[in-house]
Amino acid sequence: MHVLTQVEQEGAYSNLLLNTALQKAALSKSDAGLATELIYGTISRLNTLDYFLDKYVNKGTRKLQPWVRALLRLSLYQIIYLDRIPDHAVVSEAVNLAKRRGHQGISGMVNGVLRNILRQKESLAIPADLPAAKRISLQHSHPEWLVERWISQYGPETAEAICAANNEPPAVSVRVNTTMISREEMLKEMEGHGLQAAPSTLSPYGIVVKGAGNMALTDWYREGMISIQDESSMLVAEAVAPEPGMRVLDCCAAPGGKSAHMGELMKDEGSIVANDIHSHKGKLIADQAARLGLDCIRTVTGDALELPARFEPASFDRILLDAPCSGLGVIRRKPDLKWGKTEEDIREIAALQSKLLDSVSALLRPGGVLVYSTCTIEPQENEGVVTSFVNRHPEFALDETGSLSRLKDNALVRGGGIQILPQHYHSDGFYIARLRRR
Numbered sequence: 001m002h003v004l005t006q007v008e009q010e011g012a013y014s015n016l017l018l019n020t021a022l023q024k025a026a027l028s029k030s031d032a033g034l035a036t037e038l039i040y041g042t043i044s045r046l047n048t049l050d051y052f053l054d055k056y057v058n059k060g061t062r063k064l065q066p067w068v069r070a071l072l073r074l075s076l077y078q079i080i081y082l083d084r085i086p087d088h089a090v091v092s093e094a095v096n097l098a099k100r101r102g103h104q105g106i107s108g109m110v111n112g113v114l115r116n117i118l119r120q121k122e123s124l125a126i127p128a129d130l131p132a133a134k135r136i137s138l139q140h141s142h143p144e145w146l147v148e149r150w151i152s153q154y155g156p157e158t159a160e161a162i163c164a165a166n167n168e169p170p171a172v173s174v175r176v177n178t179t180m181i182s183r184e185e186m187l188k189e190m191e192g193h194g195l196q197a198a199p200s201t202l203s204p205y206g207i208v209v210k211g212a213g214n215m216a217l218t219d220w221y222r223e224g225m226i227s228i229q230d231e232s233s234m235l236v237a238e239a240v241a242p243e244p245g246m247r248v249l250d251c252c253a254a255p256g257g258k259s260a261h262m263g264e265l266m267k268d269e270g271s272i273v274a275n276d277i278h279s280h281k282g283k284l285i286a287d288q289a290a291r292l293g294l295d296c297i298r299t300v301t302g303d304a305l306e307l308p309a310r311f312e313p314a315s316f317d318r319i320l321l322d323a324p325c326s327g328l329g330v331i332r333r334k335p336d337l338k339w340g341k342t343e344e345d346i347r348e349i350a351a352l353q354s355k356l357l358d359s360v361s362a363l364l365r366p367g368g369v370l371v372y373s374t375c376t377i378e379p380q381e382n383e384g385v386v387t388s389f390v391n392r393h394p395e396f397a398l399d400e401t402g403s404l405s406r407l408k409d410n411a412l413v414r415g416g417g418i419q420i421l422p423q424h425y426h427s428d429g430f431y432i433a434r435l436r437r438r
Contacts, residue, residue, distance in 0.1 A: 052076060346378055350378075
């Protein structure tokens with residue numbers, strides 16, 4: 001409840017607050033899992049929960065103290081979406097919390113609201129005759145402006161599928177460090193230890209693991225044989241297709257997963273300049289490279305817009321611009337993100353992305369390849385930026401999708417790049433475009 005209140009009042013990141021709270025509480029693995037589900041689930045279903053609560057709270061949930069609102073949302077989430085905790089236990093715990101934190105009057109109100117809801121639980125439903133954007137917004141708990149935007153961009157059926165997929169729990173996937181072990185050998189290792197592991201259908205370097213807990217705590221991770229990475233994200237280094245001996249620039253590299261993957265593909269031969277604007281993140285990248293046994297990665301700190309002042313023009317064989325973006329493709333992992341974004345945010349970030357692309361493109365040698373990627377599904381930030389860039393820079397041409405053309409049957413081809421939506425492979429939403437300098 002404390003985490004939910006802080007997220008709403010202070011705009012704090014739910015994942016950071018939750019991690020801190022879990023460390024302090026030192027819960028068992030199963031209790032930590034339940035706490036995580038409650039926090040992410042409640043944030044994810046926010047406007048659906050408020051829609052129902054507003055029918056039972058006099059003057060509506062907006063008039064309540066933030067912690068009372070958080071308590072009611074948390075309780076209703078368990079009543080509607082979970083079957084692990086009996087309804088009477090949910091109400092009892094909520095009333096006890098309200099007594100401890102507030103007073104008799106608040107606990108009575110909480111008790112009355114939740115018991116009223118339980119008496120009419122079967123009637124909790126979103127009306128089917130609402131306008132499409134309103135219905136999808138309430139059914140799958142997304143901001144209505146965002147649903148309207150996705151309907152105009154992708155159509156109502158796809159917009160609804162995006163919203164539904166955003167409420168699915170993300171799978172755990174790992175990337176195999178092929179400089180140490182093949183994917184087939186790693187799969188045998190995992191199966192030999194009783195793990196439920198399967199090769200990724202999206203990336204030839206990925207393995208999807210079920211029910212294994214935190215893979216960062218395994219010896220395989222410590223010894224550098226695997227990295228934790230979403231399957232869509234693994235496609236980016238594959239699109240760059242760096243070869244041993246090449247000179248590669250990763251413009252916005254932190255936390256370094258894609259730099260490391262490129263180093264693995266290059267068999268640690270050649271050089272990768274991994275730049276990030278935040279100096280403290282340089283250590284993250286360096287630590288990751290050391291764990292994976294990669295010596296070819298050199299970290300530098302600076303604004304990517306200023307990279308042309310640091311390096312000779314046309315001095316790189318490959319450039320990756322994994323651009324800062326709205327992040328609307330990773331809502332499954334960061335559910336609070338959908339409530340904080342605005343249309344103005346998208347316009348501003350798209351303008352920055354264009355500037356970055358203009359700036360770093362001068363560093364690519366003729367015949368070289370520049371990959372532009374984002375973890376968003378917003379066309380203005382993806383094909384909008386790429387199409388505009390190609391129009392301004394006749395020395396660049398879209399290089400189609402390379403090996404990613406195998407995804408065309410399922411993903412979308414937009415602006416010469418590949419757009420993966422969250423429902424296509426139940427992975428992160430990603431956009432990847434490949435540009436070649438003439």
